[in-house]
Amino acid sequence: MSGNFEVIGSRAPRKDAPNKSTGKARYIEDIKFPGELAGALLQSPQAHAKIKRIDISRAQALPGVVAVITAQDVPDVKYGVSPARYDETLFAVDRVRYVGDEIAAVAAEDLATAQRAVEFIEVEYEPLPVLLTVEQATAEGAPWLHEQFPDNVCAQVEQEFGDVEAAFAGCDLIQEGSFFSKRQDGAFIEPNQCVALMDSDGVLNLHSSTQVPHYVQRTLAMVTGLNMSKVRVVKPYVGGGFGPKASATPIDLAAGFLAMKTGRPVRMAYTREQVFLFSRARHGFTHHMKIGVKKDGTLMALDHRATLDGGAYSSFGIATVYYAGSLLGGPYKLPNMRYHGLRVFTNKPACGAQRGHGGVIARALFEQQMDVIAERLGMDPIELRLKNMMETGDVTCNDLAMSSLGMRECIEAVKNGSGWDQKKGKLPKGKGIGMACGFFVSGAGYPIYRSETYHCTIMIKADEDGGGIVVYTASAEIGQGSETTMAMIAAEAVGIPYEQVRVKSGDTDFGIDLGAYSSRTTLMTGHATKEAGENLKAMILETLAQELEIDQSRLDIKNGLIKISGDPVDFSAIRIGYIKEHRGWQDQPSGDELTFREAARLAYLRRGTLVSTGKYKPPVLGGKYKGAAVGTSPAYGCSAQVAEVSVDFETGQIKVERITDAHDCGQAVNLTSVEAQMQGSVSMGLGEALFEEVKFDGQGRILNPSLGEYHIPTVMDMPETKCIVVESGEPNGPFGAKEVGEGAIMPTIPAILNAVRNATGLVLDETPLTPERVYLAIKKQKGA
Amino acid sequence: MSKQAIILTVNGVARQALVEPNQTLTSLLRDELGLTGTKHGCGVGDCGCCTVILDGETVNSCLVLAMQAQGREVTTIEGLAKGAELHPLQQAFVDAGAIQCGFCTPGMILSAKALLDHTPQPTREEITKGLSGNLCRCTGYEKIVEAVQDAAGKMSEA
Ligand code: FES
Ligand code: FES
Numbered sequence: 001m002s003g004n005f006e007v008i009g010s011r012a013p014r015k016d017a018p019n020k021s022t023g024k025a026r027y028i029e030d031i032k033f034p035g036e037l038a039g040a041l042l043q044s045p046q047a048h049a050k051i052k053r054i055d056i057s058r059a060q061a062l063p064g065v066v067a068v069i070t071a072q073d074v075p076d077v078k079y080g081v082s083p084a085r086y087d088e089t090l091f092a093v094d095r096v097r098y099v100g101d102e103i104a105a106v107a108a109e110d111l112a113t114a115q116r117a118v119e120f121i122e123v124e125y126e127p128l129p130v131l132l133t134v135e136q137a138t139a140e141g142a143p144w145l146h147e148q149f150p151d152n153v154c155a156q157v158e159q160e161f162g163d164v165e166a167a168f169a170g171c172d173l174i175q176e177g178s179f180f181s182k183r184q185d186g187a188f189i190e191p192n193q194c195v196a197l198m199d200s201d202g203v204l205n206l207h208s209s210t211q212v213p214h215y216v217q218r219t220l221a222m223v224t225g226l227n228m229s230k231v232r233v234v235k236p237y238v239g240g241g242f243g244p245k246a247s248a249t250p251i252d253l254a255a256g257f258l259a260m261k262t263g264r265p266v267r268m269a270y271t272r273e274q275v276f277l278f279s280r281a282r283h284g285f286t287h288h289m290k291i292g293v294k295k296d297g298t299l300m301a302l303d304h305r306a307t308l309d310g311g312a313y314s315s316f317g318i319a320t321v322y323y324a325g326s327l328l329g330g331p332y333k334l335p336n337m338r339y340h341g342l343r344v345f346t347n348k349p350a351c352g353a354q355r356g357h358g359g360v361i362a363r364a365l366f367e368q369q370m371d372v373i374a375e376r377l378g379m380d381p382i383e384l385r386l387k388n389m390m391e392t393g394d395v396t397c398n399d400l401a402m403s404s405l406g407m408r409e410c411i412e413a414v415k416n417g418s419g420w421d422q423k424k425g426k427l428p429k430g431k432g433i434g435m436a437c438g439f440f441v442s443g444a445g446y447p448i449y450r451s452e453t454y455h456c457t458i459m460i461k462a463d464e465d466g467g468g469i470v471v472y473t474a475s476a477e478i479g480q481g482s483e484t485t486m487a488m489i490a491a492e493a494v495g496i497p498y499e500q501v502r503v504k505s506g507d508t509d510f511g512i513d514l515g516a517y518s519s520r521t522t523l524m525t526g527h528a529t530k531e532a533g534e535n536l537k538a539m540i541l542e543t544l545a546q547e548l549e550i551d552q553s554r555l556d557i558k559n560g561l562i563k564i565s566g567d568p569v570d571f572s573a574i575r576i577g578y579i580k581e582h583r584g585w586q587d588q589p590s591g592d593e594l595t596f597r598e599a600a601r602l603a604y605l606r607r608g609t610l611v612s613t614g615k616y617k618p619p620v621l622g623g624k625y626k627g628a629a630v631g632t633s634p635a636y637g638c639s640a641q642v643a644e645v646s647v648d649f650e651t652g653q654i655k656v657e658r659i660t661d662a663h664d665c666g667q668a669v670n671l672t673s674v675e676a677q678m679q680g681s682v683s684m685g686l687g688e689a690l691f692e693e694v695k696f697d698g699q700g701r702i703l704n705p706s707l708g709e710y711h712i713p714t715v716m717d718m719p720e721t722k723c724i725v726v727e728s729g730e731p732n733g734p735f736g737a738k739e740v741g742e743g744a745i746m747p748t749i750p751a752i753l754n755a756v757r758n759a760t761g762l763v764l765d766e767t768p769l770t771p772e773r774v775y776l777a778i779k780k781q782k783g784a
Numbered sequence: 785m786s787k788q789a790i791i792l793t794v795n796g797v798a799r800q801a802l803v804e805p806n807q808t809l810t811s812l813l814r815d816e817l818g819l820t821g822t823k824h825g826c827g828v829g830d831c832g833c834c835t836v837i838l839d840g841e842t843v844n845s846c847l848v849l850a851m852q853a854q855g856r857e858v859t860t861i862e863g864l865a866k867g868a869e870l871h872p873l874q875q876a877f878v879d880a881g882a883i884q885c886g887f888c889t890p891g892m893i894l895s896a897k898a899l900l901d902h903t904p905q906p907t908r909e910e911i912t913k914g915l916s917g918n919l920c921r922c923t924g925y926e927k928i929v930e931a932v933q934d935a936a937g938k939m940s941e942a
Contacts, residue, residue, distance in 0.1 A: 013878050020886030021874035021893065023821015023861035030820035189825045189833055189887045189921050239825070239887030240921050272826040479885025479922050672881035672927075679924035680884065707830035707919060715912045715925040 006559050007491045008735050011672045012498045014484045016237065016477065025237045028193045028209045029269070036195065037066055039258055039268035040114035041250065042104040042121050043277065044096035047132070047347040047700025048145075049125035051094050051103070059106060059120040064113035067261045068121070070104040074257055077223050081215075081247050081352070083449050085154070085314040087146055090223060090253045096125070097145050097312035098347050099700050100277030105254035107266050130700050134286070134309050134344045145312060145345040154310050154343040155318045157325060157627055161397035162336030167301035171292030175373045178289075179365035180766045182693035183309065184282035186354055187712045190239020191275045196255035197265035199232075204260060207234045208252050211241040211476050212515030215448065217508045219248035220256050231256075235506035238478040242684070243353035244280040245478070246517040247315065276694065276705035280352030283320055283343075284309040285361040291369050297379055299388045301336040302328060306362060308343040313350035317343045319448075319630055320351070323358025326631030328366055329396030331407050331439040331638050332388040337397050347700050353517060355684055356440065356745040364767070367436035367750030372763060380424065381754070382415055385437055385640075392728065399623030403635055404738070406664035406728035407437065410640040413662035413724040418642035427758075430649060434754025435642045438746020442666075442730070442739035443520030445621040445632030454615045455520070457511035458528040460490060460536050462610040466600035468500035469536065474513035475525045477505050480741055481673040482521045486529045488669050489734055493533025495557030496596050519739035522669060523635060524616050526734035532614030539610055540596075543603040547574060562594040574598055634732040637743035639663040641682070643751035644719075647759045652775025656686055656719040656752060663723075666730030666738035675723040677740040682721055685748025687713045691768050790854040794819070795863025803850040809843075810834045812850035813860055821861035821890045825919075832918035835891035836860050842898045844917070861890035864897065872942070873897055876935035877928070884922035892918045896932045904940055906932070 019025040056068045071091040078086040092103050104121050108114035131137040131145070137152040145152055168174065194208035204226060210216050213233040221231040238245070251268035258266040270278060290303040306324045310317045325339030356363075374384040389407040390396070414435060415421070423433050447453055459472040471490045477483045487501040494501075504510065513525060537557055544562065545552035548569050556563040562571075571594045578598045579588050589595045603610055622632035644658040661678050668674040691711040695703040704710045729736040749767065757763055762777050787802040794817060801816045810827075813819045813836065823833035827846045834845040837859040864871035870878065873893050883889050892915060899906055899914035906914065911932050912925075920928065 011881070014881065014883065016886065017878040017881075017883045018870065018874075020883045020889050021861075021870060021877050022865050023819070023890050025886055026820075027823070027887065029814075029824060187921050188885070189831055189919060190823070190885070191825065238885060239823070240885040242921070272828070272830075479887075481884065676881050676884060676923060676927060679926045680922050681924075683924035684921070706828060707826050708828070712919060712921060713924075714919060715915045715929065718912075718925050721924065721926050 005492055005735065007488045007498050008667065008669055009671060012484065012488060012670060014481055015487055015503060016483055027190060027237050027239055028195065028207055031195070031207060031236060033195060033197055033265040036265045036267050037107040037109065037262060038111035038114045039105055039107050039255055039266045040111065040118045041102055041254065042118045044092065044099060044101040044103055046096055046125050046127060047099050047130045048128040049096050050128060051092055051096065052124040052126050054103065055122040056104065058122065059117040062113065062117045062120055064109040065106060065117045066109065067107045067258055068104060068117065069257055069261065075223065075225055079219050079223050080314050081316050081448060082314060082318045085318055088313050090250060098349050100349055101312065102250045105258060107258040107262055130347050132346055132348060132696060132700055134307055134346065137344045137346045145347070149345060152345040154314050154345050155321050157321055157339060157341035159325060159625065159627065160338040164301045164303055164336045164338040167336040168292045171300050172295040173293050173373065173376060174290060175369050175376065176290045177365060177369050177763065178765055179287045179361060181285045181361040182768065183284040183351060184354060184688055184692050185276055185279065185694050185710055186242045186244035186281045187707065187710065188240030188242055188245065191270045191272055192245065192249055192251060193269040194252050194255050195265055195267045196259035198259055198263060203230050203232050204256055205232045205234065206252060206256055207236060209238045209245065210235055211245040211478050211517055212247065213474055213476060213506055213508050214512060214514055216248045216252055220253060223253055224256055224260065233508045235476055238476070241478040241516060242355045243357060243517065246353055246515065247280065249278060272707060273705040276702050277349055279311065279349035280315050282354040283351040285324065287362055287365045289365055289369055291373065293373055297377055297384045297387050299332055299334050302334055303338045304328060305340045309346055310343045311346055311348045311350035315350040315352040317351065320353065320358040322627045322630035324362050326398055327359035328362055329398040329400050329631065330402060330636065331390050331405065331437055333390055333394065335397055348696060355681065356742045357518065359440065360745060360749060363438050363746045364749040364753060367747065368753050368763065371434065371754045371757065381435060382411060382420060385411055398631065399628060400631055400636065403732050404666055404728040404730040405636065405638055406726040407638050409726045409728070410638060410662040410664055411437065413726060414640045414642045414660045417722055417724055418660035420642060430759060431646050432755040432757065432759025433642060433644050434751050434758050435640065436747035436750035436754060437638065437640045438743060439636045439638040440739060440743030440746060441518055441631065441633035442523045442635040442637055442733065443618070443633055444518040445618050445634065446629045447514055454512055454617045456513040456525045456528045456616050458532040458614040459511060460532040460612050462536060462600045462604065464604045464609060466597035466604070468502065469494060469496070471501060471503045471529060472510040473503065473505045473525060473529070474508050474510045475505050475521055476516040478516045480516065480677065481670065482516065482525065484673065485522055485669045486525060489526050489529045490533045492735065493530045494537050496560045500560065519741045519743065522737050522739065523733045526737060527616040528614040530614065530734040532612045535612035535614065536610060539612060540599050540603045543606045544599045547602060557596055560596045562596065562599050574602055635666065635730045635738040637663065637665055637739040639743050639747055641747035641751040643755040645752060645755040645759060647756060647774065649778055652771035652778060654690060654756060654769055654774060658719050659721045661721060661723050661744065662726055663740055663744045664726040664728045665740040666733045667727050667736030668725050669735070669737050671725060674725050674740050678723045678744045679721055681744035682748050683713045683718060685745045686717065686752065689749045689752045689767055689769060693768050788851065790851060792853045792855065793857040795859060805851065807850045809836065809845035809848040809850050809853050812853070813845060819860050819862050823887055823890055825887065832895065833888050833891040835894045835918060837894055837898050840901065842895050859894065861894060864893065872939050873935040876931040876938065880927045880931035880934060882923060882927040882931040888918055888920040892920065892928060900936055900939060905936055
C-alpha cells in the first residue's frame with residue numbers, strides 16, 4: 001500500500017547498530033556500580049521434596065559473606081504472571097517443586113565467596129514422588145504440587161463456538177491427527193542478569209536484562225511491599241528475550257531484597273545452566289484434532305484437544321493454554337470450533353511464553369492436517385488454503401476481527417516466489433516441498449493484570465535550540481529494533497529527518513509501557529509515539545501561526561522544513577531573530593524555507609520547554625465468553641511460507657534447502673527490520689522443527705543444559721531464505737503498521753513438516769525431527 | 785593463589801596486567817582492561833560471543849587463560865574502528881541490518897575479520913564455515929552472511 005511517507009518504509013540504519021558494532025553498547029554485565037556485592041542463589045537439587053530444615057549459620061560465618069536470606073527473611077507474598085494464579089514465592093517455604101527451585105540467596109564481597117557460601121547452606125530434604133510427565137501428574141493418587149490446584153490441573157479450558165457435532169454430521173470428510181512436541185529453551189545469547197541498589201532518594205533501582213520493565217517493577221513492588229514509586233526498573237541493552245524474559249525473575253527479586261538489606265548494590269546473574277533451569281520457555285504440547293470438511297474443501301468444524309506440560313508453576317501458562325486454542329480461529333473461515341485445553345503441573349521448570357506464544361504447535365498440526373485433507377480431496381494444498389482463507393473484514397468464530405489481512409497476497413507471493421507450480425509433484429526422490437500459513441496478534445488486547453491502564457505512554461521533548469527531539473519511552477528494546485521504529489514514527493509524525501530524533505527507552509521513570517511481548521510494540525507504542533509527535537508538531541505550528549498571523553491550517557512540517565500553503569509569507573523576523581541569537585555559529589539557517597529548527601526554537605522562546613505526550617490502549621475487544629480476552633488484538637499479522645527440503649533415507653537427516661516467506665505487516669516501518677524479524681522467526685522455527693529439545697533424566701534433572709548440547713541453528717543449518725513483505729495497510733495501526741515478530745514463525749514448522757511429507761510420504765507426529773526419529777519412521781514405513 | 789604480571793599487546797597497544805592463574809582472557813579483557821565489547825554468553829566455548837583474535841587466529845576467550853596471552857597480540861572489537869570511522873565489516877553489519885540484540889555481534893565481526901584476513905574473497909560456504917562457531921538467536925544469519933559478502937567486496941575494491 002505505502003502511503004506518501006518521508007521516513008516510514010525506508011531502510012534507515014538502526015539507531016543502536018553503530019554502538020553494537022563497536023562494542024560500545026552497554027548490556028547489564030558492562031555496567032558496574034561502586035561497592036557492588038555479588039549474589040548467588042541456592043537452588044534445589046531435588047525435583048520434589050519437603051524441606052525439613054535449613055541451616056544458614058555456616059554460610060553466614062564465612063568471611064566475606066554480607067547477607068544470607070531465605071523465605072524467613074522476606075514477606076510471605078505469592079507472585080507470578082497472572083494475578084488469578086499467583087503461585088510462586090521467591091524462596092521455597094516448605095517444599096521444592098523442581099530442580100532449580102530457589103531456596104536461599106547470598107550476597108558476598110565476591111562471587112566465589114557467594115558461591116562457596118551457597119554450598120555451606122545445609123538443607124534437609126524429605127523426598128516426595130517426582131512427577132515428570134502429564135500422565136504421572138494426573139494419575140490416580142498422585143500428590144498435588146500446589147494445594148490450591150487439585151489433581152495438578154493448572155488450568156482447564158472448555159470452549160465451543162457454533163455447533164461442532166452438527167457440523168461434523170454434515171461433513172463429507174473427517175480427518176484426525178495428533179502431534180507431540182518437546183519443551184524448548186529460549187536460548188537468547190545473553191543470560192539473565194541484574195543489579196539492584198538503593199539510590200539516594202530511597203528508591204530501589206533494579207537494572208535488569210528484561211523484556212518487561214513495567215511488570216518487573218510491579219512484581220518487585222508487590223513482593224517487597226514497596227510503593228511503585230519507590231521502585232524503578234531500568235533495562236539497558238538486552239541480548240534477546242523471545243518471551244522467557246517477559247516476567248520478573250527470582251534474581252530480580254532476590255537482588256532487590258539483598259540490596260535493601262545490605263545497603264549496597266547487589267549483582268546477580270544466571271549461568272547458562274541456570275537459564276535452562278529457570279526456563280519459562282516453550283511448553284511441550286500434545287494436540288489432537290478432528291477436522292471436518294465438505295467435498296469441495298470447505299472447512300466446517302474443528303474439535304481440538306491440547307495438553308500442556310507446564311512445569312512446576314503457572315507463569316504465563318494460563319495465557320498459553322488459551323492461545324493454543326484461540327489461535328486456530330483464523331486465518332481460515334472456520335464456522336464451528338471446539339477446544340478442550342489442559343495445562344498440568346509437573347516437577348520440572350515452569351514453562352512460559354516463547355515467540356508465537358501457545359500457537360506454534362497447534363498451528364503445526366492444523367496445517368499438516370490441511371495438507372492431508374488436500375491430498376484426500378485431490379486438491380492442491382494451496383488451492384485448499386485459498387478456498388478457505390479469511391479476508392480483510394472477516395471475524396473468526398471466536399470473535400477475532402481481521403481488520404486487515406493480506407492472506408491471499410502472502411499465499412500468492414510464496415507460490416510464485418518459490419516456483420511452486422514447477423516443483424510440486426515434480427521433484428526427484430528425497431526432495432520435498434510444502435507450505436503453510438499462520439497469523440498472530442499484534443499486541444494483546446488486555447494487560448496481564450486487570451486494569452484500565454494505558455498500555456503505553458510517550459513523552460517527547462523538543463531540544464530547546466530546536467535541533468531535534470528526544471522520545472522518552474518505557475518500552476523495551478531487546479534487539480527487535482523498537483528504538484529505531486519509534487524514532488522513525490516520531491520523525492514521520494513531527495515531520496523531521498530520522499537523524500534528528502533520539503530515543504531514550506527502557507526506564508520505568510519514563511512512563512508506562514507493558515513491554516516487549518505479544519508483538520505489541522510497533523502497533524501500541526507506535527500509536528502513542530505518533531500521537532505525541534503530532535501533538536508536538538501542533539504546539540510548534542500553533543506558536544508559529546500566531547507569530548506569522550496566519551491560519552494554522554496553512555502550516556505543515558516536512559523533512560525538517562516548514563511548508564506554508566497559499567500566498568508567500570514573510571518570516572524574516574523569525575530568521576533574523578534566530579541568526580542574532582547564534583552570532584558566531586557556523587550553521588545558520590538559510591534557504592527559502594523556514595526550518596524546523598527556527599520554528600521549534602521560537603516555540604520554546606514563547607512557551608518554555610516543549611513537551612508533548614501520547615498514549616494508547618486498545619478499544620474494548622472480543623467476545624463475552626470465558627477466556628475471550630486471550631487472542632484479542634487490535635490487529636493481526638499473517639504469513640505464508642514454502643519450505644523445500646531434502647531427506648536422506650539412509651540416515652534420516654533432513655536438510656532445509658530453501659524457505660520462501662511472505663508476511664503481512666500492514667506497513668513496514670523499517671523494511672530491513674521487518675525482514676530481520678522474518679528471518680529470525682524462520683531460524684527459531686527451524687530449530688524447533690529439527691533439533692531443539694530440553695531433555696530430562698528420571699530425577700527431573702536437565703540432561704542438556706548448555707548451548708553445545710542443546711542445539712540451536714548455526715549459520716550452517718540455515719537455508720536460503722527469500723522474504724517477501726506484504727503491506728495490507730492496517731486501519732488500527734500507526735501509519736498502517738502491525739506485527740511481524742511472532743506471526744512470522746507460525747508457518748515454519750508445518751511448512752517443513754509438509755515438505756518432509758512430500759519427500760517421504762510420512763505424516764510425522766513428533767518434533768524435533770531428529771535423524772533418529774525420521775530414520776525409524778522411514779524403516780517402519782518400509783516394513784509396513 | 786597469587787597474581788602474576790603479564791604483558792601483552794591489545795589492539796596494537798602494549799598492556800600490563802596482574803592476573804590470577806585461573807583467570808580467563810575474557811575476564812582479563814573485560815574486568816581488568818575495561819574492554820567490555822567482548823561478550824560472555826556461556827563461559828564454556830559454546831556460543832562464540834567472547835571471540836577475539838589471538839595472533840591472527842580466532843579463539844573463544846572464555847577458554848583461554850589470561851596467562852596464555854603473555855607476550856601475544858590480541859585484537860578485540862574495540863580495535864577495529866579508526867576513531868569515528870567504522871571498520872568496513874562494522875559498517876557492512878550496520879548497513880545490512882545484521883545486528884539485532886547485538887550480543888553476538890562483536891564475536892561475529894571478529895570471526896568475519898579473521899576469515900577475510902585469510903580469505904579476502906570467500907565463497908558463501910567459506911563464510912558459513914568461518915562463522916559456524918558463533919551462535920546468533922536473533923537474525924537467522926542471513927543478513928550477517930550478506931554483510932560479510934558486502935564487506936569482502938568493498939574491502940577488495942579499496
Ligand atoms: S562465552 Fe565463550 S564461547 Fe560462550
Ligand atoms: S543479534 Fe542477537 S544473538 Fe545475534
